[in-house]
Amino acid sequence: MNIATVPRVRPDLAHRLELFNYTVRDLRLGEETNWAEGVLTVNAEALKKHLIAEAGVRRMGIAVARPGASARIGNILDAIEPRVKPDNGQIFPGFLGAMDGTVGRGVTHALNGCAVLVCGSVPGEVASQVVSEAMVDMSGPGARYSPFSRTLNLILWCDFYDDHDPVKRVSVARYAGLMAARWLAAATLDHVPDDIRVYGVPEKTSSIRNGPHVVYICPGMLLSDLHQTFLSGSALTSTPTVVHPTQLMDGILVSGNYDIGATRNPTYLYQRSPIVEALFSYQEKGLLSFMGVIVTKCLIEGFSGKQRSAYLAAQTAKLLDAYGVVISIEECGHAYADLMLTCQACEEIGIKTVLIMAESAGATGAKPGPIAFAEAADAVISAGNMDEVVSLPAVEAIYGGPWSCGRWMIERMALDAMETPLANIFAATSQVGTGRLKGETR
Amino acid sequence: MTRIMHYINKFFGGIGGEDKAEYPLTVTAGTVGPGRLLAGKLGDAGTIVATIVCGDNTAQYSPDHIKQEIVALLEQYEADILVAGPAFSSGRYGLACAEAAEAAQMYGIQSVVSMHPENPGIDLCPADVIIVKAGESAVDMAASMEHLCQVLVRLTAGRPIDTEELIYCIKRDIRCNTTSRKNGAVRAVDMLLAKIGGKKFESEQLPPHFPRITPAPPIEATGGPVRAVCR
Numbered sequence: 209m210n211i212a213t214v215p216r217v218r219p220d221l222a223h224r225l226e227l228f229n230y231t232v233r234d235l236r237l238g239e240e241t242n243w244a245e246g247v248l249t250v251n252a253e254a255l256k257k258h259l260i261a262e263a264g265v266r267r268m269g270i271a272v273a274r275p276g277a278s279a280r281i282g283n284i285l286d287a288i289e290p291r292v293k294p295d296n297g298q299i300f301p302g303f304l305g306a307m308d309g310t311v312g313r314g315v316t317h318a319l320n321g322c323a324v325l326v327c328g329s330v331p332g333e334v335a336s337q338v339v340s341e342a343m344v345d346m347s348g349p350g351a352r353y354s355p356f357s358r359t360l361n362l363i364l365w366c367d368f369y370d371d372h373d374p375v376k377r378v379s380v381a382r383y384a385g386l387m388a389a390r391w392l393a394a395a396t397l398d399h400v401p402d403d404i405r406v407y408g409v410p411e412k413t414s415s416i417r418n419g420p421h422v423v424y425i426c427p428g429m430l431l432s433d434l435h436q437t438f439l440s441g442s443a444l445t446s447t448p449t450v451v452h453p454t455q456l457m458d459g460i461l462v463s464g465n466y467d468i469g470a471t472r473n474p475t476y477l478y479q480r481s482p483i484v485e486a487l488f489s490y491q492e493k494g495l496l497s498f499m500g501v502i503v504t505k506c507l508i509e510g511f512s513g514k515q516r517s518a519y520l521a522a523q524t525a526k527l528l529d530a531y532g533v534v535i536s537i538e539e540c541g542h543a544y545a546d547l548m549l550t551c552q553a554c555e556e557i558g559i560k561t562v563l564i565m566a567e568s569a570g571a572t573g574a575k576p577g578p579i580a581f582a583e584a585a586d587a588v589i590s591a592g593n594m595d596e597v598v599s600l601p602a603v604e605a606i607y608g609g610p611w612s613c614g615r616w617m618i619e620r621m622a623l624d625a626m627e628t629p630l631a632n633i634f635a636a637t638s639q640v641g642t643g644r645l646k647g648e649t650r
Numbered sequence: 651m652t653r654i655m656h657y658i659n660k661f662f663g664g665i666g667g668e669d670k671a672e673y674p675l676t677v678t679a680g681t682v683g684p685g686r687l688l689a690g691k692l693g694d695a696g697t698i699v700a701t702i703v704c705g706d707n708t709a710q711y712s713p714d715h716i717k718q719e720i721v722a723l724l725e726q727y728e729a730d731i732l733v734a735g736p737a738f739s740s741g742r743y744g745l746a747c748a749e750a751a752e753a754a755q756m757y758g759i760q761s762v763v764s765m766h767p768e769n770p771g772i773d774l775c776p777a778d779v780i781i782v783k784a785g786e787s788a789v790d791m792a793a794s795m796e797h798l799c800q801v802l803v804r805l806t807a808g809r810p811i812d813t814e815e816l817i818y819c820i821k822r823d824i825r826c827n828t829t830s831r832k833n834g835a836v837r838a839v840d841m842l843l844a845k846i847g848g849k850k851f852e853s854e855q856l857p858p859h860f861p862r863i864t865p866a867p868p869i870e871a872t873g874g875p876v877r878a879v880c881r
Contacts, residue, residue: 352829420843420846422839422842481835482833482834482835482836483835483838483839485835486833486835486836486838486839487839490839490843495843496839496843531846532842532843532845532846533842534835534838534839534842560842560845560846561842562838562839562841562842562845563838564834564835564838565855567825567855569824569825570773572773572774572775572776572777572824573777573824573825573826574772574773574775574777574822574823574824574825575773576858577855577857577858581857581858582857583857585853585857586853587841587842587845587851587853588853588854588855588856589834589837589838589841589854589855590834590854590855591834592827593825593826593827596827630827639834640834640835641833641834641835641836641837641838642833642834642835643833643834644829644830644831644832644833644834645827645828645829645830646827646828646829646830646834646837646854647825647826647827647828647854647855648825648826648828648854649823649824649825649826650777650778650824650825650826
């Protein structure tokens with residue numbers, strides 16, 4: 209395929225992004241960094257040098273974990289898909305460059321099938337908040353749950369300076385992960401992709417404006433410096449913001465949430481948002497028109513704050529001409545009050561809603577439902593019970609540090625067989641629609 | 651004939667009261683205490699091959715060890731079903747019954763426990779345990795055993811235990827994880843299109859059901875002070 213001859217289809221899409229997918233079928237460490245015939249080879253020494261110089265990590269371990277390996281990855285902070293934009297386009301705006309008109313527009317290169325997993329031990333409290341455990345097993349019964357048991361993973365194990373406090377540590381690791389993602393994807397810049405997808409919301413006058421108008425409302429976690437989400441580099445606020453779905457693909461949302469592993473929305477799941485993908489795929493079939501994404505914050509303090517955000521989000525959806533919305537969520541607890549209020553606010557003005565919500569039903573499944581459940585919430589997808597306990601076998605290799613630092617697994621040797629609630633498994637019950645896990649009543 | 655293992659605590663095992671709460675786990679071939687009543691009711695539907703008696707504190711001190719011991723005994727006696735209780739409203743006994751049920755699950759056989767609906771042991775029972783309502787105390791032994799027996803007769807005959815039909819079984823609405831063919835995002839968009847199109851759809855999570863309780867009518871004013879009597 210020659211890039212110059214790619215058919216420029218669908219000119220009636222606003223903010224149109226061409227996603228050049230470079231499929232990664234194998235990931236290796238080697239002398240040079242390149243992508244060829246589906247094999248991504250990484251010069252670990254060069255990457256290490258780059259990240260130590262640019263991101264502020266003290267030392268860095270780099271390893272590869274493939275699906276099926278007897279390997280466990282612990283202390284995971286975030287997952288990122290390697291992406292880059294040619295011709296001075298901005299990727300991860302607010303972190304690696306400025307927010308400008310290229311974000312979500314033009315061409316983006318993506319190394320599809322692999323993920324950068326940034327790991328690091330971050331003990332200690334900040335304003336009573338901690339970094340919780342998030343782990344991934346690459347094989348065995350634990351591999352059923354995390355989406356990152358199925359990706360080829362480049363593990364960046366960050367070692368921090370002793371005088372770096374938890375907030376500084378996660379910030380350094382965040383930069384390292386994003387920089388590594390762009391650095392790796394740069395290996396594709398002179399290559400022809402094996403797949404090109406074109407995305408965009410339909411123009412006002414577009415002939416493809418078919419079916420009901422649908423909006424995606426995407427609340428992100430923001431509670432403290434250890435549990436936050438960034439919109440173009442700034443912490444989310446409870447004032448809803450409309451973004452193009454293609455801007456998510458260019459990393460306008462970056463995760464800074466290191467709380468409960470299972471209900472985190474890692475950066476990867478914003479870049480390759482399953483809800484955005486599903487809505488675009490249905491738009492392609494002429495079943496709906498995807499009108500945009502509303503980004504807002506969850507775990508808002510105080511009831512009036514929650515109401516403010518919920519009703520502002522609903523009226524923003526109405527102004528986008530939404531007839532229906534899918535609402536995702538991050539975290540649990542009183543985030544469900546945000547979710548339910550947003551649902552109620554939408555239904556009150558005639559917007560049909562579907563929510564995605566995990567369950568915290570206890571190890572035996574007997575605990576009662578969430579703290580809030582609106583009467584209007586009559587269409588709720590379950591992302592599974594995060595309290596279910598799974599038995600994981602001993603593994604041959606552990607990455608991300610020999611000791612887990614989470615709230616539940618203090619000083620437990622991570623190589624050993626263990627029992628753990630799904631809550632500790634990275635993105636296992638993520639509420640952005642990635643998993644096939646769901647709860648049912650028995 | 652179906653081989654039943656019966657689990658009871660030290661009190662019903664005839665060992666003693668609170669002073670025997672640390673009585674070790676022991677096993678006796680055949681029936682002990684309330685098991686005799688159950689065996690009489692069961693007739694040919696099943697036979698109690700052995701009875702485990704254990705102190706309630708012992709069961710809480712080292713649950714993992716106790717569960718392993720029970721699993722070994724289930725294997726030794728080739729048990730098909732484990733029955734625990736009735737524990738009535740005794741909290742620690744209820745917890746011990748839940749533990750025994752967990753051991754049965756580990757060994758891979760069905761368990762039936764009997765306890766009062768407010769016994770905290772209910773929340774700790776694994777999802778597939780059948781819980782039969784018992785009265786508040788041993789005064790209700792006969793009725794509790796009758797219900798337990800009816801469930802066992804059905805089980806041994808291979809008939810389903812329908813909690814709608816058998817109102818003396820506790821319906822728990824246990825949430826279990828399962829795997830769907832489609833991911834959550836696709837299910838969400840499918841559900842949204844069905845909802846918009848006025849078609850039938852089934853929500854995967856339902857609001858918790860809290861029954862409405864009609865308040866009692868106000869006490870009629872007598873002119874004088876109202877006296878509340880506590881009994």
